[in-house]
Amino acid sequence: MVSIPIALEGQRHEVIVGAGASSEAPALAAGRDRVAILADRRVAALHGPLIDGASTLEVDAGEPLKSMDGLAQVLDFCAAAGLSRGSLLVAYGGGTVGDLGGLAASLFKRGLDVLQVPTTLLAQVDASVGGKTAINLPAGKNLAGSFHQPAGVLCDTALLATLSDAEFSSGLGEVIKTSIIGGEAALGQTEELMGSLIERDPRALTAVVEACVRVKAQVVVSDPEERGPRRALNLGHTFAHAIESAAGYGAVPHGVAVGVGLGLAARAAEATCGAPSELTERTVLLLERAGLPSSLGALRGVYGLEERLTPAALRAGLAHDKKGAVGAPEFVLARGAGDVIMGQPLDEDLLAELLA
Numbered sequence: 001m002v003s004i005p006i007a008l009e010g011q012r013h014e015v016i017v018g019a020g021a022s023s024e025a026p027a028l029a030a031g032r033d034r035v036a037i038l039a040d041r042r043v044a045a046l047h048g049p050l051i052d053g054a055s056t057l058e059v060d061a062g063e064p065l066k067s068m069d070g071l072a073q074v075l076d077f078c079a080a081a082g083l084s085r086g087s088l089l090v091a092y093g094g095g096t097v098g099d100l101g102g103l104a105a106s107l108f109k110r111g112l113d114v115l116q117v118p119t120t121l122l123a124q125v126d127a128s129v130g131g132k133t134a135i136n137l138p139a140g141k142n143l144a145g146s147f148h149q150p151a152g153v154l155c156d157t158a159l160l161a162t163l164s165d166a167e168f169s170s171g172l173g174e175v176i177k178t179s180i181i182g183g184e185a186a187l188g189q190t191e192e193l194m195g196s197l198i199e200r201d202p203r204a205l206t207a208v209v210e211a212c213v214r215v216k217a218q219v220v221v222s223d224p225e226e227r228g229p230r231r232a233l234n235l236g237h238t239f240a241h242a243i244e245s246a247a248g249y250g251a252v253p254h255g256v257a258v259g260v261g262l263g264l265a266a267r268a269a270e271a272t273c274g275a276p277s278e279l280t281e282r283t284v285l286l287l288e289r290a291g292l293p294s295s296l297g298a299l300r301g302v303y304g305l306e307e308r309l310t311p312a313a314l315r316a317g318l319a320h321d322k323k324g325a326v327g328a329p330e331f332v333l334a335r336g337a338g339d340v341i342m343g344q345p346l347d348e349d350l351l352a353e354l355l356a
């Protein structure tokens with residue numbers, strides 16, 4: 001197991017990565033007056049209770065959980081469990097449980113410590129690190145949230161054995177994104193280990209989750225509240241959000257949309273900022289090896305979404321992306337491995353070609 005320290009705003013916590021990392025939870029909870037667990041019902045059934053004797057609220061994971069009702073339920077649970085500001089709330093599940101648990105912890109009694117125990121690949125490499133929390137509003141995804149750094153993160157790669165193939169591949173979309181942002185060493189390692197990753201080889205998983213956490217931690221420490229450099233983590237995401245919105249939320253898993261977004265961003269970078277075609281080829285090959293579509297054509301075919309993912313619907317989805325001004329979407333593009341530029345506009349002709 002490896003431990004990655006994250007020092008932010010006068011606080012320091014560790015992300016522990018490796019098979020068996022979740023068995024550290026009881027030790028991290030020791031010394032707290034009370035401990036309560038927000039658990040994904042499926043994860044608790046598959047992998048057991050995490051900390052014996054702790055009050056536990058089991059919930060059904062998924063976007064509907066990240067709602068006002070879900071938040072109220074968790075806050076009421078914190079109150080019923082008698083938590084004080086010195087207590088610990090543990091979020092044990094995928095990114096939806098982590099986002100909700102983190103937000104509830106940031107609100108209960110004006111701030112309670114949260115221990116993140118992410119159980120999906122996506123949550124281990126992305127959602128659990130960096131302190132962003134959120135719920136959805138009827139007006140859109142992640143519109144109400146906070147920054148609340150966790151007291152610790154336990155990325156137990158052994159828990160990933162029970163993930164469905166679809167959820168696992170979706171997580172690989174974010175792995176590939178983070179590897180490109182990380183630079184040649186991270187990208188090269190992901191290329192080398194992709195075959196073992198899809199076999200869910202524990203050593204490969206631990207090496208790659210560790211590398212992704214290191215990349216994300218470095219970016220987050222440079223910009224904890226996403227005022228600038230942290231937006232690099234949105235590589236491929238302007239296209240991905242347009243795909244998710246045109247398809248209807250939930251129709252295409254987030255990481256799958258990110259994968260197609262990476263393919264499109266690579267082509268855009270080649271056309272506008274001198275990125276080598278080799279980077280596009282490496283990106284496409286990695287996506288294919290991960291079982292992910294790398295183009296809109298492939299995505300439409302796999303999901304039968306030809307009627308929804310039209311160029312016009314995608315263009316409208318881009319216009320609504322919250323990261324850019326209405327009508328003038330901005331893109332994060334990679335000129336090379338580890339060389340990411342932000343705030344790039346793309347001209348309408350190129351957009352039309354990419355969205356065709």
Ligand SMILES: NC(=O)c1ccc[n+]([C@@H]2O[C@H](COP(=O)([O-])OP(=O)(O)OC[C@H]3O[C@@H](n4cnc5c(N)ncnc54)[C@H](O)[C@@H]3O)[C@@H](O)[C@H]2O)c1
Binds near residue numbers: 167
């Ligand atoms: N806060 C951030 O910085 C950040 C970053 C990226 C994504 N997110 C958020 O993360 C969410 C997506 O996370 P997710 O993909 O983990 O979704 P999720 O929590 O819905 O989990 C996906 C599915 O996997 C199941 N599952 C979880 N762990 C499992 C395991 N070990 N074995 C078997 N099944 C398991 C869940 O029950 C669920 O059905 C989105 O809401 C997104 O907005 C947040």
Ligand SMILES: [Zn+2]
Binds near residue numbers: 126174254258
């Ligand atoms: Zn993402």
